Amino acid sequence: MSNDELSIDHTAKNEPDLRVRLGPLQLKNPVLTASGTFGYGDEVRDFMDPNVLGAITVKGLTVEPTSGNKTPRIAETPAGMLNSIGLENPGLEKFIEEKIELLGEFSTEVLVNISGHSVEDFIILSERLAPFEEIAGLEVNVSCPNIDKGGMAFGTDPDLVYEITRKVKARYDGPVIVKLSPNVTDIVEMAQAADEGGADILSLINTLLGMAINVQKRETVLGNTMGGLSGPAVKPVALRMVYEVAEAIDLPLIGMGGIMNSEDALEFLLAGASAVSVGTANLIDPAASVNILEGIINYCYEQEIDDINSIIGALKG
Ligand SMILES: Cc1cc2nc3c(=O)[nH]c(=O)nc-3n(C[C@H](O)[C@H](O)[C@H](O)COP(=O)(O)O)c2cc1C
Structure with a gap:
């Protein structure tokens, strides 16, 4: 789908250049999907074409198959949701056998989100992929709050963030994205650790x-x-963290957290993110990311913005 096929008001002048470069990763536009909310990209084809997006990020992958946590795993909250999926996924070998070829058919970039219970797991995943x-x-998930061992514990310890990043970088030649946990006092400290790790x-x-808590049942x-809170309720926190990291660290950022519409996405770009990921919004409307892209265009x-890069970090004052 080209810009012509999206629902765009063409009365204005030049077609904007939407390409963004995040270090070694060149994307045709800055709208991505967030891991765990978009499956492997093929489940949504009846509703939208994932190929119009800048990239898709697939479900969190672990070395061993994971059946996930006890149900219920989802709870609605005011302006958001809690999930404790627990990284349910088929495991590394089955992923390679059954998913990689299909992912190769996308004409957009595919990012694979990896999670581990130990540093060794991250080594195995990066070497094998x-x-x-x-x-x-x-995308190295050092921040999942829903697994007993490891998970978020990695993302809240700067030494571990550094070590995992360094070990993945030593084994994987392509772009390495480190996904940070908001469950810390100082997000810049974690960003710095990932930066130093490469x-x-x-x-x-x-x-x-x-x-x-259900008060009837106690x-x-x-x-x-416990689970992870996402959706509009977290957006101000996410935006603040993106802004803080953008001010302090010289690495390209993918911003996410509560992006439901194009205005939300633009806020993240202005705060300093070079791209955005759409998460919970996909669960409400699988075409949310396409609508957000259209809104940005x-x-x-x-x-009269000719180049999307001109608004990245372009907050006034
Ligand atoms: C149901 C669900 C499953 C998720 N699974 C993963 C995952 O496997 N790996 C990961 O790094 N993040 C996972 N996330 C976190 C999202 O990718 C995103 O970082 C977070 O939800 C904030 O964005 P949002 O408010 O737009 O959803 C999950 C989120 C939800 C709601």
């Missing part, structure tokens, strides 16, 4: 740890007690 040209980059790109934020709503026409 390194030869596959179907993969445009790895990260090419940072993505932020993952979900915020939360919980909900039980926690989630089978796993229309904004460019309205504001």
